[in-house]
Amino acid sequence: MVENQAEYALNIVIVDDQTSARTMLRHVIEDIAPELSVYDFGDPLTALAWCEAHPVDLLLLDYRMPEMDGLEFARRFRRLPKHRDIPVILITVVGDEPIRQAALEAGVIDFLVKPIRPRELRARCYNLLQLRQQTENVKQRALSLEQRLLASMHEVEERERETLSRLARAIEFRDAGTSAYLERMARVAGLIAEQLGLPEDDVRLIEMAAPLHDMGKIAIPDAVLLKQGKLNDEELAIMRRHPRIGH
Secondary structure, rough: OOOOOOHHOEEEEEEOHHHHHHHEEEEEEEHOOOOOEEEOOOOOHHHHHHHHHHHEEEEEOOOOOOOOOOOHHHHHHHHHHHHHOOEEEEEOOOOOOHHHHHHHOOOOOEEEEEOHHHHHHHHHHHHHHHHHHHHHHHHHHHHHHHHHHHHHHHHHHHHHHHHHHHHHHHHHHHHEEEEEEHHHHHHHHHHHHHHHOHHHHHHHHHHHHHHHHHHHHHHHHHHHHOOOOOOOOHHHHHOOOOHHOOO
Protein backbone atom coordinates (compact mmCIF):
# COMPACT_ATOMS: atom_id res chain seq x y z
CA MET A 1 0.00 0.00 0.00
CA VAL A 2 1.18 3.52 -0.73
CA GLU A 3 2.23 5.18 2.53
CA ASN A 4 0.24 8.12 3.91
CA GLN A 5 -2.49 7.35 1.41
CA ALA A 6 -5.15 8.99 3.57
CA GLU A 7 -3.67 12.47 3.03
CA TYR A 8 -5.11 12.74 -0.49
CA ALA A 9 -6.36 10.52 -3.33
CA LEU A 10 -3.97 9.49 -6.10
CA ASN A 11 -5.11 9.41 -9.73
CA ILE A 12 -3.34 7.12 -12.21
CA VAL A 13 -4.01 7.56 -15.93
CA ILE A 14 -3.38 4.86 -18.56
CA VAL A 15 -3.32 5.75 -22.27
CA ASP A 16 -3.09 2.81 -24.68
CA ASP A 17 -5.08 2.10 -27.83
CA GLN A 18 -5.20 -1.66 -27.08
CA THR A 19 -8.03 -2.70 -24.77
CA SER A 20 -6.27 -5.84 -23.54
CA ALA A 21 -3.17 -3.86 -22.58
CA ARG A 22 -5.23 -1.30 -20.66
CA THR A 23 -7.08 -4.05 -18.81
CA MET A 24 -3.84 -5.74 -17.74
CA LEU A 25 -2.27 -2.45 -16.61
CA ARG A 26 -5.36 -1.47 -14.64
CA HIS A 27 -5.51 -4.87 -12.91
CA VAL A 28 -1.87 -4.73 -11.81
CA ILE A 29 -1.98 -1.09 -10.67
CA GLU A 30 -5.20 -1.49 -8.69
CA ASP A 31 -3.46 -4.27 -6.79
CA ILE A 32 -0.93 -1.74 -5.41
CA ALA A 33 -3.59 -0.18 -3.20
CA PRO A 34 -7.37 -0.61 -3.51
CA GLU A 35 -8.02 3.07 -2.85
CA LEU A 36 -6.07 4.23 -5.92
CA SER A 37 -8.21 5.75 -8.69
CA VAL A 38 -7.26 4.38 -12.12
CA TYR A 39 -8.54 5.91 -15.37
CA ASP A 40 -7.77 4.32 -18.75
CA PHE A 41 -8.26 5.75 -22.23
CA GLY A 42 -7.92 4.29 -25.70
CA ASP A 43 -8.10 7.67 -27.44
CA PRO A 44 -5.18 10.05 -26.72
CA LEU A 45 -7.20 13.21 -27.43
CA THR A 46 -9.92 12.17 -24.98
CA ALA A 47 -7.24 11.35 -22.40
CA LEU A 48 -5.54 14.70 -22.88
CA ALA A 49 -8.82 16.57 -22.44
CA TRP A 50 -9.52 14.62 -19.24
CA CYS A 51 -6.03 15.33 -17.89
CA GLU A 52 -6.49 19.03 -18.52
CA ALA A 53 -9.53 19.09 -16.24
CA HIS A 54 -8.42 16.68 -13.49
CA PRO A 55 -5.46 16.09 -11.17
CA VAL A 56 -3.03 13.37 -12.25
CA ASP A 57 -0.38 11.71 -10.07
CA LEU A 58 1.04 9.13 -12.49
CA LEU A 59 0.73 8.67 -16.26
CA LEU A 60 1.38 5.39 -18.10
CA LEU A 61 1.63 5.98 -21.81
CA ASP A 62 2.02 3.61 -24.75
CA TYR A 63 4.50 4.78 -27.38
CA ARG A 64 2.93 3.21 -30.46
CA MET A 65 -0.57 4.62 -30.96
CA PRO A 66 -2.12 5.43 -34.38
CA GLU A 67 -3.63 8.88 -33.82
CA MET A 68 -0.93 10.36 -31.57
CA ASP A 69 2.25 8.62 -30.46
CA GLY A 70 3.42 8.64 -26.87
CA LEU A 71 6.08 11.31 -27.41
CA GLU A 72 3.61 13.85 -28.76
CA PHE A 73 1.18 13.05 -25.96
CA ALA A 74 3.95 13.55 -23.38
CA ARG A 75 4.87 16.92 -24.90
CA ARG A 76 1.27 18.14 -24.82
CA PHE A 77 0.77 16.74 -21.32
CA ARG A 78 3.82 18.63 -20.06
CA ARG A 79 2.43 21.88 -21.46
CA LEU A 80 -0.51 21.66 -19.04
CA PRO A 81 0.46 23.97 -16.14
CA LYS A 82 -0.63 21.57 -13.38
CA HIS A 83 1.16 18.55 -14.86
CA ARG A 84 4.69 19.76 -15.50
CA ASP A 85 6.19 17.65 -12.72
CA ILE A 86 3.96 14.56 -12.89
CA PRO A 87 5.87 11.25 -13.36
CA VAL A 88 5.37 9.74 -16.82
CA ILE A 89 6.15 6.12 -17.76
CA LEU A 90 6.48 5.34 -21.48
CA ILE A 91 5.65 1.79 -22.56
CA THR A 92 7.76 0.62 -25.52
CA VAL A 93 8.74 -2.59 -27.31
CA VAL A 94 12.15 -4.10 -27.99
CA GLY A 95 13.74 -2.02 -30.76
CA ASP A 96 12.34 1.31 -29.57
CA GLU A 97 15.53 2.17 -27.66
CA PRO A 98 16.58 4.91 -30.16
CA ILE A 99 13.56 7.04 -29.18
CA ARG A 100 14.49 7.10 -25.49
CA GLN A 101 16.50 10.32 -25.71
CA ALA A 102 13.61 12.08 -27.43
CA ALA A 103 11.25 10.63 -24.82
CA LEU A 104 13.34 11.99 -21.96
CA GLU A 105 13.37 15.40 -23.63
CA ALA A 106 9.57 15.18 -23.96
CA GLY A 107 9.22 14.71 -20.20
CA VAL A 108 9.21 10.92 -19.77
CA ILE A 109 11.06 9.83 -16.62
CA ASP A 110 10.81 6.02 -16.77
CA PHE A 111 10.29 3.20 -19.28
CA LEU A 112 8.62 -0.20 -19.44
CA VAL A 113 9.31 -2.67 -22.26
CA LYS A 114 6.67 -5.07 -23.58
CA PRO A 115 5.94 -7.78 -22.71
CA ILE A 116 5.39 -6.13 -19.35
CA ARG A 117 6.22 -8.10 -16.23
CA PRO A 118 3.56 -7.37 -13.58
CA ARG A 119 6.04 -7.41 -10.71
CA GLU A 120 8.26 -4.80 -12.41
CA LEU A 121 5.23 -2.67 -13.34
CA ARG A 122 3.97 -2.76 -9.76
CA ALA A 123 7.37 -1.84 -8.32
CA ARG A 124 7.97 1.06 -10.71
CA CYS A 125 4.50 2.50 -10.17
CA TYR A 126 4.78 2.10 -6.40
CA ASN A 127 8.13 3.90 -6.30
CA LEU A 128 6.95 6.77 -8.49
CA LEU A 129 3.74 7.17 -6.50
CA GLN A 130 5.77 7.29 -3.30
CA LEU A 131 7.99 9.97 -4.80
CA ARG A 132 4.98 11.91 -6.04
CA GLN A 133 3.28 11.72 -2.67
CA GLN A 134 6.39 12.83 -0.79
CA THR A 135 6.80 15.76 -3.18
CA GLU A 136 3.19 16.83 -2.61
CA ASN A 137 3.59 16.51 1.15
CA VAL A 138 6.64 18.77 1.03
CA LYS A 139 4.71 21.30 -1.07
CA GLN A 140 1.80 21.26 1.37
CA ARG A 141 4.10 21.76 4.36
CA ALA A 142 5.88 24.60 2.59
CA LEU A 143 2.53 26.22 1.77
CA SER A 144 1.40 25.85 5.38
CA LEU A 145 4.61 27.42 6.65
CA GLU A 146 4.26 30.27 4.15
CA GLN A 147 0.70 30.95 5.29
CA ARG A 148 1.75 30.92 8.93
CA LEU A 149 4.63 33.27 8.16
CA LEU A 150 2.33 35.68 6.34
CA ALA A 151 -0.12 35.57 9.24
CA SER A 152 2.71 36.30 11.69
CA MET A 153 3.95 39.18 9.53
CA HIS A 154 0.43 40.60 9.39
CA GLU A 155 0.15 40.33 13.16
CA VAL A 156 3.49 42.12 13.63
CA GLU A 157 2.41 44.84 11.20
CA GLU A 158 -0.85 45.33 13.08
CA ARG A 159 1.05 45.64 16.34
CA GLU A 160 3.37 48.20 14.79
CA ARG A 161 0.39 50.17 13.54
CA GLU A 162 -1.15 50.07 17.00
CA THR A 163 2.13 51.29 18.53
CA LEU A 164 2.28 54.18 16.09
CA SER A 165 -1.37 54.97 16.76
CA ARG A 166 -0.68 55.11 20.49
CA LEU A 167 2.32 57.37 19.91
CA ALA A 168 0.20 59.62 17.71
CA ARG A 169 -2.41 59.83 20.45
CA ALA A 170 0.33 60.69 22.93
CA ILE A 171 1.52 63.49 20.63
CA GLU A 172 -2.05 64.70 20.19
CA PHE A 173 -2.43 64.81 23.96
CA ARG A 174 0.69 66.98 24.14
CA ASP A 175 0.22 69.07 21.00
CA ALA A 176 -2.78 68.79 18.68
CA GLY A 177 -0.99 70.81 16.00
CA THR A 178 1.92 68.38 15.89
CA SER A 179 -0.46 65.42 15.62
CA ALA A 180 -2.19 66.88 12.55
CA TYR A 181 1.20 67.66 11.03
CA LEU A 182 2.35 64.05 11.48
CA GLU A 183 -0.80 62.74 9.79
CA ARG A 184 -0.22 65.04 6.82
CA MET A 185 3.42 63.99 6.71
CA ALA A 186 2.42 60.31 6.51
CA ARG A 187 -0.07 60.93 3.69
CA VAL A 188 2.39 63.04 1.68
CA ALA A 189 5.20 60.51 2.17
CA GLY A 190 2.91 57.72 0.97
CA LEU A 191 1.86 59.68 -2.12
CA ILE A 192 5.48 60.41 -3.01
CA ALA A 193 6.36 56.73 -2.60
CA GLU A 194 3.48 55.76 -4.91
CA GLN A 195 4.58 58.30 -7.53
CA LEU A 196 8.08 56.82 -7.40
CA GLY A 197 6.58 53.45 -8.26
CA LEU A 198 7.63 51.72 -5.06
CA PRO A 199 6.03 48.38 -4.16
CA GLU A 200 2.84 48.52 -2.11
CA ASP A 201 4.55 47.03 0.96
CA ASP A 202 7.23 49.74 0.83
CA VAL A 203 4.59 52.45 0.49
CA ARG A 204 2.83 51.18 3.62
CA LEU A 205 6.13 51.01 5.49
CA ILE A 206 6.98 54.60 4.57
CA GLU A 207 3.53 55.79 5.64
CA MET A 208 4.00 54.04 8.96
CA ALA A 209 7.53 55.34 9.51
CA ALA A 210 7.07 58.95 8.37
CA PRO A 211 5.42 60.19 11.60
CA LEU A 212 8.35 58.91 13.66
CA HIS A 213 10.65 61.74 12.66
CA ASP A 214 9.06 64.07 15.23
CA MET A 215 8.26 61.52 17.92
CA GLY A 216 11.07 62.84 20.09
CA LYS A 217 8.89 65.84 20.91
CA ILE A 218 7.11 63.62 23.43
CA ALA A 219 10.14 64.09 25.71
CA ILE A 220 10.27 67.89 25.31
CA PRO A 221 8.99 69.74 28.40
CA ASP A 222 5.60 71.44 28.02
CA ALA A 223 7.16 74.77 28.91
CA VAL A 224 9.23 74.57 25.73
CA LEU A 225 6.95 72.57 23.42
CA LEU A 226 3.82 74.60 24.11
CA LYS A 227 5.42 78.01 24.52
CA GLN A 228 3.49 80.63 22.51
CA GLY A 229 6.26 83.15 22.08
CA LYS A 230 9.75 82.99 20.65
CA LEU A 231 12.10 80.41 22.18
CA ASN A 232 15.29 81.63 23.81
CA ASP A 233 18.67 80.03 23.10
CA GLU A 234 18.40 77.52 25.92
CA GLU A 235 14.90 76.50 24.86
CA LEU A 236 16.00 76.18 21.23
CA ALA A 237 18.80 73.88 22.32
CA ILE A 238 16.28 71.72 24.17
CA MET A 239 13.90 71.66 21.19
CA ARG A 240 16.71 70.71 18.81
CA ARG A 241 17.39 67.59 20.84
CA HIS A 242 14.07 66.00 19.82
CA PRO A 243 15.38 64.24 16.66
CA ARG A 244 18.10 62.53 18.69
CA ILE A 245 15.62 61.62 21.41
CA GLY A 246 13.22 60.15 18.84
CA HIS A 247 16.00 58.19 17.21
